Amino acid sequence: xxxxxxxxxxxxxxxxxxxxxxxxxxxxxxxxxxxxxxxxxxxxxxxxxxxxxxxxxxxxxxxxxxxxxxxxxxxxxxxxxxxxxxxxxxxxxxxxxxxxxxxxxxxxxxxxxxxxxxxxxxxxxxxxxxxxxxxxxxxxxxxxxxxxxxxxxxxxxxxxxxxxxxxxxxxxxxxxxxxxxxxxxxxxxxxxxxxxxxxxxxxxxxxxxxxxxxxxxxxxxxxxxxxxxxxxxxxxxxxxxxxxxxxxxxxxxxxxxxxxx
Amino acid sequence: xxxxxxxxxxxxxxxxxxxxxxxxxxxxxxxxxxxxxxxxxxxxxxxxxxxxxxxxxxxxxxxxxxxxxxxxxxxxxxxxxxxxxxxxxxxxxxxxxxxxxxxxxxxxxxxxxxxxxxxxxxxxxxxxxxxxxxxxxxxxxxxxxxxxxxxxxxxxxxxxxxxxxxxxxxxxxxxxxxxxxxxxxxxxxxxxxxxxxxxxxxxxxxxxxxxxxxxxxxxxxxxxxxxxxxxxxxxxxxxxxxxxxxxxxxxxxxxxxxxxxxxxxxxxxxxxxxxxxxxxxxx
Amino acid sequence: xxxxxxxxxxxxxxxxxxxxxxxxxxxxxxxxxxxxxxxxxxxxxxxxxxxxxxxxxxxxxxxxxxxxxxxxxxxxxxxxxxxxxxxxxxxxxxxxxxxxxxxxxxxxxxxxxxxxxxxxxxxxxxxxxxxxxxxxxxxxxxxxxxxxxxxxxxxxxxxxxxxxxxxxxxxxxxxxxxxxxxxxxxxxxxxxxxxxxxxxxxxxxxxxxxxxxxxxxxxxxxxxxxxxxxxxxxxxxxxxxxxxxxxxxxxxxxxxxxxxxxxxxxxxxxxxxxxxxxxxxxxxxxxxxxxxxxx
Numbered sequence: 001x002x003x004x005x006x007x008x009x010x011x012x013x014x015x016x017x018x019x020x021x022x023x024x025x026x027x028x029x030x031x032x033x034x035x036x037x038x039x040x041x042x043x044x045x046x047x048x049x050x051x052x053x054x055x056x057x058x059x060x061x062x063x064x065x066x067x068x069x070x071x072x073x074x075x076x077x078x079x080x081x082x083x084x085x086x087x088x089x090x091x092x093x094x095x096x097x098x099x100x101x102x103x104x105x106x107x108x109x110x111x112x113x114x115x116x117x118x119x120x121x122x123x124x125x126x127x128x129x130x131x132x133x134x135x136x137x138x139x140x141x142x143x144x145x146x147x148x149x150x151x152x153x154x155x156x157x158x159x160x161x162x163x164x165x166x167x168x169x170x171x172x173x174x175x176x177x178x179x180x181x182x183x184x185x186x187x188x189x190x191x192x193x194x195x196x197x198x199x200x201x202x203x204x205x206x207x208x209x210x211x212x213x214x215x216x217x218x219x220x221x222x223x224x225x226x227x228x229x230x231x232x233x234x235x236x237x238x239x240x241x242x243x244x245x246x247x248x249x250x251x252x253x254x255x256x257x258x259x260x261x
Numbered sequence: 262x263x264x265x266x267x268x269x270x271x272x273x274x275x276x277x278x279x280x281x282x283x284x285x286x287x288x289x290x291x292x293x294x295x296x297x298x299x300x301x302x303x304x305x306x307x308x309x310x311x312x313x314x315x316x317x318x319x320x321x322x323x324x325x326x327x328x329x330x331x332x333x334x335x336x337x338x339x340x341x342x343x344x345x346x347x348x349x350x351x352x353x354x355x356x357x358x359x360x361x362x363x364x365x366x367x368x369x370x371x372x373x374x375x376x377x378x379x380x381x382x383x384x385x386x387x388x389x390x391x392x393x394x395x396x397x398x399x400x401x402x403x404x405x406x407x408x409x410x411x412x413x414x415x416x417x418x419x420x421x422x423x424x425x426x427x428x429x430x431x432x433x434x435x436x437x438x439x440x441x442x443x444x445x446x447x448x449x450x451x452x453x454x455x456x457x458x459x460x461x462x463x464x465x466x467x468x469x470x471x472x473x474x475x476x477x478x479x480x481x482x483x484x485x486x487x488x489x490x491x492x493x494x495x496x497x498x499x500x501x502x503x504x505x506x507x508x509x510x511x512x513x514x515x516x517x518x519x520x521x522x523x524x525x526x527x528x529x530x531x532x533x534x535x536x537x538x539x540x541x542x543x544x
Numbered sequence: 545x546x547x548x549x550x551x552x553x554x555x556x557x558x559x560x561x562x563x564x565x566x567x568x569x570x571x572x573x574x575x576x577x578x579x580x581x582x583x584x585x586x587x588x589x590x591x592x593x594x595x596x597x598x599x600x601x602x603x604x605x606x607x608x609x610x611x612x613x614x615x616x617x618x619x620x621x622x623x624x625x626x627x628x629x630x631x632x633x634x635x636x637x638x639x640x641x642x643x644x645x646x647x648x649x650x651x652x653x654x655x656x657x658x659x660x661x662x663x664x665x666x667x668x669x670x671x672x673x674x675x676x677x678x679x680x681x682x683x684x685x686x687x688x689x690x691x692x693x694x695x696x697x698x699x700x701x702x703x704x705x706x707x708x709x710x711x712x713x714x715x716x717x718x719x720x721x722x723x724x725x726x727x728x729x730x731x732x733x734x735x736x737x738x739x740x741x742x743x744x745x746x747x748x749x750x751x752x753x754x755x756x757x758x759x760x761x762x763x764x765x766x767x768x769x770x771x772x773x774x775x776x777x778x779x780x781x782x783x784x785x786x787x788x789x790x791x792x793x794x795x796x797x798x799x800x801x802x803x804x805x806x807x808x809x810x811x812x813x814x815x816x817x818x819x820x821x822x823x824x825x826x827x828x829x830x831x832x833x834x835x836x837x838x839x
Contacts, residue, residue: 063439068358089441089558097439103432107454120442120450122557167436174440264741271743272658275651276668279717282710283671286678289689346575354572366833367580373825374586375771377798378818381805382586412582419579443565466677473679475774480805500681504774522685526678533677537670 011036012178012208013060018074020055020064029055031232032074037178037225042200042209044223044240046216048260052232053212057180060210061095062088078177093121095178096171101187102163104155104170111151113166114138117174137173141165141199161192165199172207179203181211185218197222216256220244228252286526294520296513305520311486313506313514320517322524327488328403328496329525332478333471335407335492336414340467343411344418345460349448351419352426365423372416380480383409388481397493401483404492409481410471418467425459425543426452458543465536472529475500499525590819597816602626607784607800607810614809623810627817629786630800633701636788637780637796638766640705645712646762652713653720654746669721676714683707684775692779701787701794704780708772712765719761723754756835763832767825773798797821 013036020030030052037043045053058064060076062083076083083091104113114134118125125133134151138144143165147158155166164184171179181200185193200209201222213219219226219240226240228249236243236252247253254260297305297320308321347368355361387409388400396404429452437447453460483495484505497505499521510518601624608616608625616623652668659665687707696702731753735745751758781793782803801817804810 061439063435066435066438087558087562089443089561092439092441097435099432099435099439101432103430103436105433105436105451105454107457116437116450117440120437120440120446122446122561170436170440264743268741268743268746269658272651272655275648276655276665278648279652279668279671279675279713282713283675285690286682286686289686290682293689343575343579346572347579349572350576354569364576364580367583369829369833370583370587370826371580373767373829374583375773375798375818375821375825377771377773377801377805378586378590378822381801381814381818382582382589384805386585386589415579443561445565445568446561448568469677473677473681475679475681476802500679500774503681503685504777507778519685519689522682526682529677529679530674533674537673 008036008038010039012039012079013037013210014077014080015060016075016077018056018059018076019072020052020059021071022067023069028052028232030059033234035227035234035237037208037210039208040204040206041224042204042211042222043225043227044219045210045212045227045229046214046219046255047227047229047235048255049214050231051229053227053229054182056229057182057210057212058097060178060180061092061097063092063097089121093117093174094176095180096174096176098164098167098171098179098181098184100183102160102167104158104163104166106154106156108155109152110138110147110155110158110166113155114169114173116170133173137169138166140172140203141169142195143169159192161188161195164188164192164196168196168199168203172203176207178208178210181209183212183214186214193218216244228255230255290519290523290526293516294523295516297516297520300513305517306524309488318513320513322499322517322521324486324488325497325499325502325521326524328482328498329472329500329528331403331489331496332406332410332482332498333468335403336410336471337464337468339408339411340415340418341464344415344422344464344467347415347419348422348426348460352423353448353452354444356427365420368416368419371412372420374413376413376474376476377480379409379413380477383477383481399483401481402493402495403482403489406478406482406498409477410474413474413477414467414470417470418463421463421466422456422460425456425463428459429455458539462536462539462543465532465539469529469532469536472532473500473525475504479504587822590815590822594815594817594819597622597813598819602816602820603631604628606786607795607803607813609784610807610809613807613813617809617812623812627797627800627813627820629783629795630797630817631820632786632788633780633783633795633799634770634797636790636794637701637704637708637776638770640701640790641708641712641769642762642766644705644709645716645765649713649716650720650751650758653717654724654750656717656721657724672714672717675710676718678710680707680711680772681774681778683710684778686710687775687779696791698791699779699781699793700791701780702790704776704794704796705790707775707779708769711769711772711775715765715768716761719764720754720758723757723761724750726757727753756838760832760836763828763835767828767832770825770828771798771821773802777802 015033015035018030018033019028021028033056045057047053055064059072064070078094105116108116111134112119114137115130135144138147143162146162155163158166185196188196197218203209211223223240225238226243227234228236230251236247236249243252244256247256301320305320305322307323309323310319310321312319351361351365383405388405391397391400391405433451433455434447437451442450478498479501482498482501484497484501485495486497489496503518503522507518603626605626606629607627608623613623656665656669684707687703691703691706692699727750731749732745735749776796776799780796782799783793783795787794797817798821801814804813804817
């Protein structure tokens, strides 16, 4: 791997020799990846489809284990604790996730969607506290003014962009340390996309954000660090500006200039 | 005439068969049930008296209605946790694995067993088992019938529920997992609320099946023309009284049996219509 | 923006939740196994009790008289005779139902397919759905009123076939419509664009392309009616002899099982007859699954 990176002091996440294989065959989706991720920054993972970027992201809160017959080697540390040894309940409370397609729970109201994490985990909190969390989370994603009068309606009548922001609110309502986003704007129109991008930039003050994207300009616009993955290998990792202006690896250059992808 | 026009008319004409059969059924059942309703009126439905002795003839269908409803309800209650677990096994926990294939083909096999074979198995295996557990001295009655009915309707409830459960979008489940929910919590907070109306419909349709089952119930319910008084009480169901007493019936008694058939037709029709409506709302 | 910093305490309940999750999984597995266990127990019982009764004469001879059966049982021998009258009766009745229900069912299925979304077609589809839910004993009553009383003036194979045909009809209608929906619309249009009359498109394009779907539906419908007992008790009655006359009383395997069950001398024959019936139903099921899987 080519590095163009200064050593990140006190990283939030540290990925060590991570390899992931689907099925029993020795076909690796992620091959021996080593990486550290900076606190309160946006880190983008790029690469052509099938390069392992989603698998890599999902491994960070062990969502990849939902598929049967998965084999994982290596370790990931969250603030020094090995997540492979953590209880997934605890882990996912600390590392939240937002998905490609907006997926608010269609049977729950907007209000219930925001506090779904509390409800699902059986945490009992006072009504006033709940109201507080809902308001703050929705304010943080700039959705409060749009939905404050329809909090108890189902979230499915919202537009795609609003739904995605609701999903981000659902994730931050639980006060995670890291938020993982898997191509969060690929199902949205340009205006909704730019709203979500603005939001992410604001959110990085309080959260560490890891974002998978197939949209290079998005990575260039909002991320501080970038990874380029190809066929399961982490080809290049470093400051986004450096990577876009002066890629070290030929594959990265080809990808960034649109020769494949 | 152009051949395409003829084809269209042939198809249209064939559809009339369904109209004729449906209308004819109601017409025939009503026509032959009228004598008994003329003679007894509402008493036919609310009376418990069933006496075919000539001169003192009296027919009341309440015991049979009670028997049908109680066995079918019991079947539904027993079927609920079993079909639900099996549907979860097939469509959630072991989805797409060979375990699930094996289990669902066995459920299909359960649907293929003829009613009379269920009756034999109930009579020679289930009934002695209930006696040996000390639940009842004879082993006939509402409980045994309800139990065998439950086994008979499980495949219907299971396969439809499994289909609905499998349709719950993966994205929603993942959203809940990402919030730290356990699988069980995902099932109860995401899958169930999303699949609710489909699952309810599948149990309504299964209940409709139980209402009309004849042979297995006939062999196990005890065929006593009384309103069941408890779980292990004997009784009789609408379908089995028709099967049992049809051979020696004529005149007013035949009319009474046909009237019971009409009631059964109406009750199952309503139950099935509700089930189909719930499904339609879903799609 | 600041963090709310309400302490979120998960440590206390997470072990308990993980335990509950495991327990629920095991509950599901155990209940599922209990749920399907009857099929194993039933088939096991039929094979265990029935196999010894099955021999060549079982398939070639008619049912014994009660007296013959009683003497055999008394001297500890295998009950003589067979169930050929029932087997042939079942064939006759089912064959008759099939030739009534299959053509009509396919035509109605095509009609529904051609008239998607129209109100009259929706009515027919709903009626067909309701028909599917009618208890078989009620269909027996109907066939009695229509055929036994008015057509054959007595119990007859035809009456039983009418009852079973009404039972098959909705199944065939549905499977025809579903199959037709699966055939790419371009296939039909290609035929029509060539100026081929529509009935020829049906016979030469639609039905051949959907043949496996149609035959799966037909086989499943037949396997559903094979074991029906109640409607036959009201219509075909039974017959100790082989009968090919569709207007005369006719036996059928499920009817024989019912007779054997009620006759203490012949009760041993219930297992072999049930095994035969069950085997037949299973074979049809397996064949139809194979056809469906091949598609």
